[in-house]
Structure formats: C-alpha cells, structure tokens
Amino acid sequence: MFEILEQAWAFNLDRETVFGLVEQSFVFVVGMTAILASLGVILCASPIYSALYLIGNMCCLALLFLFYNAEFLAAVQVVVYAGAVMILFLFIIALLGAKKEERDSSFEKLMGMGFVALLFCELLMALGVGFTRPMEGQATEDAIATVGSAKAIGMELFSHHLIPFELASFLLLVAAVGIISLAKFSYRPIRKRTRV
Amino acid sequence: MIDSVLDFLSSYMFLIVGVVKAGVIAVALLSMVPLLVWLERRLMGRFQVRLGPNRVGPMGLGQPIADSIKLLFKESIVQNSADKFLFFLAPSIVVFTAIVTFSVIPFGEAVEVGGQTIGLWGADLNIGILFIFAISSMGIYGIVIAGFSSNNKYSLMGGLRSSAQMISYELTLGLTALAVVVTAGSLNLVEIVNSQSTLPNFIYHPLTFLLFFIAGVAETNRAPFDLPEAEQELVAGFFTEYSGMKFAMFFMGEYINMITMSALVTLLFLGGWHSYIGLDIPILVFAAKVFLLLCVFIWLRSTFPRIRYDRLMTFGWKILLPIAMLNMFFYSVVKVLWPA
Numbered sequence: 001m002f003e004i005l006e007q008a009w010a011f012n013l014d015r016e017t018v019f020g021l022v023e024q025s026f027v028f029v030v031g032m033t034a035i036l037a038s039l040g041v042i043l044c045a046s047p048i049y050s051a052l053y054l055i056g057n058m059c060c061l062a063l064l065f066l067f068y069n070a071e072f073l074a075a076v077q078v079v080v081y082a083g084a085v086m087i088l089f090l091f092i093i094a095l096l097g098a099k100k101e102e103r104d105s106s107f108e109k110l111m112g113m114g115f116v117a118l119l120f121c122e123l124l125m126a127l128g129v130g131f132t133r134p135m136e137g138q139a140t141e142d143a144i145a146t147v148g149s150a151k152a153i154g155m156e157l158f159s160h161h162l163i164p165f166e167l168a169s170f171l172l173l174v175a176a177v178g179i180i181s182l183a184k185f186s187y188r189p190i191r192k193r194t195r196v
Numbered sequence: 197m198i199d200s201v202l203d204f205l206s207s208y209m210f211l212i213v214g215v216v217k218a219g220v221i222a223v224a225l226l227s228m229v230p231l232l233v234w235l236e237r238r239l240m241g242r243f244q245v246r247l248g249p250n251r252v253g254p255m256g257l258g259q260p261i262a263d264s265i266k267l268l269f270k271e272s273i274v275q276n277s278a279d280k281f282l283f284f285l286a287p288s289i290v291v292f293t294a295i296v297t298f299s300v301i302p303f304g305e306a307v308e309v310g311g312q313t314i315g316l317w318g319a320d321l322n323i324g325i326l327f328i329f330a331i332s333s334m335g336i337y338g339i340v341i342a343g344f345s346s347n348n349k350y351s352l353m354g355g356l357r358s359s360a361q362m363i364s365y366e367l368t369l370g371l372t373a374l375a376v377v378v379t380a381g382s383l384n385l386v387e388i389v390n391s392q393s394t395l396p397n398f399i400y401h402p403l404t405f406l407l408f409f410i411a412g413v414a415e416t417n418r419a420p421f422d423l424p425e426a427e428q429e430l431v432a433g434f435f436t437e438y439s440g441m442k443f444a445m446f447f448m449g450e451y452i453n454m455i456t457m458s459a460l461v462t463l464l465f466l467g468g469w470h471s472y473i474g475l476d477i478p479i480l481v482f483a484a485k486v487f488l489l490l491c492v493f494i495w496l497r498s499t500f501p502r503i504r505y506d507r508l509m510t511f512g513w514k515i516l517l518p519i520a521m522l523n524m525f526f527y528s529v530v531k532v533l534w535p536a
Binding site: 048052055062071072075076078079082083084087088090091094095149150 | 279282321322323326327329330331333334336337340341343344352355356359360363366383
C-alpha cells in the first residue's frame, strides 16, 4: 500500500505536471470538503440539512471539475444537479414538512454500513490498480480547448458515443412519459371497467 | 529588497488586478441598488400621475440614503419558530449569487493600462453564459430557504411558487439564449458581442429577443410575474418574516438581478458596447442600453396587472417553452444550411 503512495509521489515529483503544489492543496481541501459534506448528508437527522449538504457536495464536485479544466462539465454539474434536481428535492421536503428523523439501529442501518464498507473496498481497489495520471505538459489555452471545452465534449459525445447518448436520452423520455401517465391518468383494473 | 517585492508583485499582477476588479464590481453594484430604487419610485410616480419622492434632497435623491439608514437601524426580528441558521443564510445566498452572476458580464473590449491588458469584465470565461445560468439557478435556493426557514405558511407558499416559477422560466431562458449561442458559435460573452459588430442580434432574432425578455422578467420575479410576493394573497411572500437589513438584502438581490438581466439582454441582443451610430465610448453605450432596459422593466411593472398563478405556469410550459424549442430548432437548421 505505502509503496504505491511513494511511487505516486515520485511520479509527481519526476514530471512537470499541470498542477503546482498550491493547486494540489486546493484540490485536496475541496475534495475533503466534498467528503465531509457527503458524510453530513447521511449523518444529519433533519432532511433539509441533508439536502443542503448534498448541494454543498455537488458544488464541491463542480469546483473539482473546474480545477481539472473541465469548465463545461462544472457548469453543467451546477445547472443540472445543484440548480434543478436539488431544488425539486427541497421542494418535496418543504411540502412534506421537515421532521427530524429518529435515530435507530435497524437492518437498514446495517445495510448502510455494508454499503459504506463496499465503497471503501472500492477505494482501496482503485488505489491498488494505480494512481490517476495527471495530464503532462503546459496548460495552454489550446491544450485546455481540446479537453474540457463545450466543443471538445460535444465532438466526443456526438462522434464516439452517439448511440449510448441517444439511448440515455430516450430512457429519460420514457421516464418522463411514465411519470406523467402515472400522475395524470388514474389506473383502473380491467375487470371493474367491464362490469360497468 | 524593493526590486524583489516588485518582481513578486508583477508576477502576481493578474491576482491584484482581479481582486481590484472584483471589489469595484461589487461596490458599484451595491451602490447602484439605492439609485435604482429611487429611479423606480420616481418613474412609477410619473406613470401613475403623481410626483414620487421629492422631499429629501434635490429631486428626492436623498430618499434612498434616508431609506437605507432607516433599514440599517431597524430592529432585526427573528421569530422563535424560525430555523436560525437557515433564516440568516437565505438573504446572504440571494445577494451573493446576484453579485457573482454579474462578475462575468463584460462592459467593453480589453484596454491597455500601463502595459497591462485589462479586460472590462470580472472574468472572461469560455462558458460565460452557462456560468450565469448556473449561478442564477443557485439563487433560487435563497428564496426557497427563506420560505421554509421562516416557518410561516405564507412564506412557504411564496418560496414554493417562486421556485416553481423560476425553474419553469429558466428552461425558456436557456433555450432562447442557446439560439443566440448557436448563431454566434460561442458560449463566450465577449465573442457573442463581437459577432454582432455590424448588426445587433435582435434584427435576426426578433422572436428570440421577445421570448428571452419575457422569460427574463419572470426569472427576476418582477411584475407582472411577481407571484412569489403577491401582496393580496401572501402578505409579502417568502420574506414576510424578514425585517430590517435582511429584508433589504432581498431587495438588493432583486435589483441586482434586474441589472444583470438587462445587461444580459444588452449583450445577447442589443450588441453590447457596439453603438452602430459612431459613438465610440464602450462603457457609456453599454450603460445607456442597460439603463433603457431597466426603464422598460419599471414601465412593465406599472402598466401590467399581475397574472394568476395557474395561468403563469400554463403560459410558461404550454406557450413559451414550445415556441422557444421551435425557435431553437429553426436557428439550428439555418446555421447548418448557411453556416455564415
């Protein structure tokens, strides 16, 4: 385990990477905040604060995207997740009334612990596979334009991943239609209808 | 010693320039707010055939100062049932997001000052317009949180209405802005403005302009779309329980959003700092256009009655959004067929 870390450290020292020490520490601080916020989501008793922690977590993720020069992804992360999805969450929590949950140790809690343990195992596995490689070379405007810009992402998405992308959008469409038909048209069993 | 300090400073010049620019933008925006309140009250007075404030100072110009002093010294009441932390957090989110949104608005081309190229903007982002939508969508949280942290039915209703309204109209806003982005071929606001150097966009985009402006008025919660604070139904909407300076902060947020929205319309449709009539003072041209739009905002407020909530939602989802989608589709097809 430790030799991998040492290796990673040596790797970073060897090469001229995009990041300097200052940026590294920024990334570290933001990453830690993201982890703390996600802990807050599951440890908080009141659902409203949980939702707020989740928003904080998403903003931290957007910041991390920004640090890695994926500015388009960062903006989309904020617009879609923090701006739209979480607003709906808050909406529902506010409508249902935010009561504090009681703490209890039940089967669900055990499940949760198991899930956390699984995530940790995954983290260790990722460490075992190897460290993520930073992009080498100077972070010039041209270099950034080929990685994180809206154009680069669009080209990648619509030339290499067109079919999965369209399938995913179709899935979302099906979900939207399903929601509307569930909410708007009341379902009646066939037998009842024939009797009338 | 001094040389080394100067060397250090010159290598971090971008940081110093950035901090100064941020300070200037924030202070200018915050001091614009009382002036705008004064303008609104004066103009509203004229629209309603009365005088408006004219007692304090010349033309009532002292009125906003007197008002802000009054608000600063008012007792700030926090009721017992409120969630204290969220109650204090909400107004600060509103003001913070409003100011940050404005930071990417450019007022003119970059200028050379003492060997430094200084852009007349807080930040020139490649994703400028997306950034504006991202941060302004975060501003909704301030209103929602204000709604439920007050622990008051009227506040909650106001907060929910406002979030529903803003989400609905944000779609139209985004789609119409996208039509302009498709035509200009860039998300960068400076490049969008420069693509209009010969003709402003609203000539090619009359429908887009109209849709964007309607959605923009709804997005800033201004009359006739000021449902969240409908006095007759909801007391004062989401800020019913707020008093003193925290109450004023919601107003600050609203007025700064108004300025940002006017600036955005100017950049996207009116050609930003290009004057087209030979007047070559970028900042003045830009400010004049923004001022004109602000007056239109106030004009709308004093002319139109408030529309009913269900009609507001129907209008947003069943009329504006389909038209905006067709509009976007039309301009994409045009762009593909005639790339120039």
